[in-house]
Amino acid sequence: MTATALNTNTPAKTLFTGRTHTSAGRDGVGRSEDGFVDVKLTAPHPAAENLFGVAWSACYLGAIELAAAQHKVKLAGAPSADAEISLNKAGEAYFLSASFKVTLPGVDRATAEKIAETAHTICPYSKAVHGNIAVSTRVI
Template sequence: MAEKLLFTGKTHNTGGRNGGTRSSDGQLDLRLTQPHPAAENLFGAAWSACFIGAIELAAVQRKIRLAAGPEVDAEIDLNVGDGSYFLRARLNVSLPDVDRELAQELIEAAHDICPYSKATRGNIDVAVNLV
């Protein structure tokens, strides 16, 4: 199957983690100040939004109607060890009114579907928890 570009996010950052960032479409315009972990929060927000879409797609693929929308709390840890920085992540997923076994199946499928999950696989420690 041929590849198709769906979207390109474009941002401009000045000053790194102590500056500002703005998207080319004007939807995002943030001041990044220390010690606020804006980068980790932005990453968590983007990943959790994508993960919800992946859960919904996994449900559609299985012909399952979700009575309530999925919810994801993302926790992105910035760590340092041996002089090197690294990330750890937890995605705490709630699927109200879905049987636990089916909910677990959907979040495992979503973790295989979500581009953020694919990008981090094998690169950072990730825990996906059904809560």
């Protein structure tokens, strides 16, 4: 399958493909083909929210570094993010919400907030969920 940029006919270069196998039930597990991820899944599978939070925040931190460069800001240290991914239920509907607490060492709050906002427009995970789940981001 050849990837194209969303809503365009521009061919895309695949940079990485993660391959996993997941089984459910009493002996549920999730494993990546390369062995990096090997998780036992328990009901109701809180690992899903934790894994999504780690994956999303890792991607988001890379986007923060790109956004800082776009804003011509040199980060004084490595940025960090605390992610909370919540599984919610309203009536019979299940849905996710997310909250990020972001630290950008050595960057004033106003600039850090601009970088954090720009990063959500760069990060593929943020773009994938945009408009689908509530996301709050706070610079600390």
